[in-house]
Amino acid sequence: MKTQNYILILLIAFSCTMCNSSKKEKEDTITTEKVSETDNDKHPVLTPADSLKLVNHQIEVKGEVEFPLQLTVDSLRKMKVATITDFKVVCQSGEVKKDDKTCKGVLLKDILEKAKIKQSGHKDRNFYIVARASDGYMATFSWAEIFNNPTGENAYVLFEENGKPVKNGEMITICKNDIKTGPRHVSWLKSIEVYKVK
Numbered sequence: 001m002k003t004q005n006y007i008l009i010l011l012i013a014f015s016c017t018m019c020n021s022s023k024k025e026k027e028d029t030i031t032t033e034k035v036s037e038t039d040n041d042k043h044p045v046l047t048p049a050d051s052l053k054l055v056n057h058q059i060e061v062k063g064e065v066e067f068p069l070q071l072t073v074d075s076l077r078k079m080k081v082a083t084i085t086d087f088k089v090v091c092q093s094g095e096v097k098k099d100d101k102t103c104k105g106v107l108l109k110d111i112l113e114k115a116k117i118k119q120s121g122h123k124d125r126n127f128y129i130v131a132r133a134s135d136g137y138m139a140t141f142s143w144a145e146i147f148n149n150p151t152g153e154n155a156y157v158l159f160e161e162n163g164k165p166v167k168n169g170e171m172i173t174i175c176k177n178d179i180k181t182g183p184r185h186v187s188w189l190k191s192i193e194v195y196k197v198k
């Protein structure tokens with residue numbers, strides 16, 4: 001009987017140690033994740049040479065569209081150009097990263113209408129649009145936002161800021177009515193991709 005109790009106590013003690021060690025492992029993992037997340041949050045300032053490597057002279061409009069397009073600043077200038085005034089780029093942290101007096105661009109909606117999303121009928125409207133940059137950064141829009149919401153009149157591809165070509169790359173997407181405008185401000189824009197929700 002005594003030996004049995006002894007074994008029982010030993011077993012309980014052992015399982016407690018196991019619990020603690022697995023808990024500790026979890027804590028360690030979370031700590032590492034936090035560190036890398038903080039790294040990701042940084043806004044590294046690229047050297048002009050590195051920024052130049054990311055520049056695209058044209059953006060591709062592709063995916064679920066009838067007419068894939070390759071747009072340059074010149075071809076955007078031939079479309080309906082809008083002037084946007086007092087546009088602030090605000091990071092998710094609240095920091096104001098840029099304050100443009102004026103900028104010029106074309107509505108993302110006009111670009112998508114030109115490329116014509118492949119829709120099979122009026123109920124076929126579950127599409128998402130990815131604005132992708134050459135450094136891997138991306139932002140997402142939805143069909144409903146662009147075609148059935150005021151956001152459609154606020155999402156642009158910009159090519160000029162304060163009378164000069166945009167700085168990081170030649171074209172940038174923005175969404176004027178976003179609460180924080182940093183996230184969908186996509187520099188070094190490379191493509192606008194249309195996908196259907198599967």
Ligand SMILES: Nc1nc2c(c(=O)[nH]1)N[C@H]1C(S)=C(S)[C@@H](COP(=O)(O)O)O[C@H]1N2
Binds near residue numbers: 097183186
């Ligand atoms: N291509 C690209 N666009 C980007 C980013 C990026 O890392 N790459 N950073 C975004 C973030 S987090 C913000 S707040 C704004 C402004 O950041 P910036 O001052 O670093 O351009 O651009 C956004 N656009």
Ligand SMILES: [Mo]
Binds near residue numbers: 090091092093182
């Ligand atoms: Mo940001």
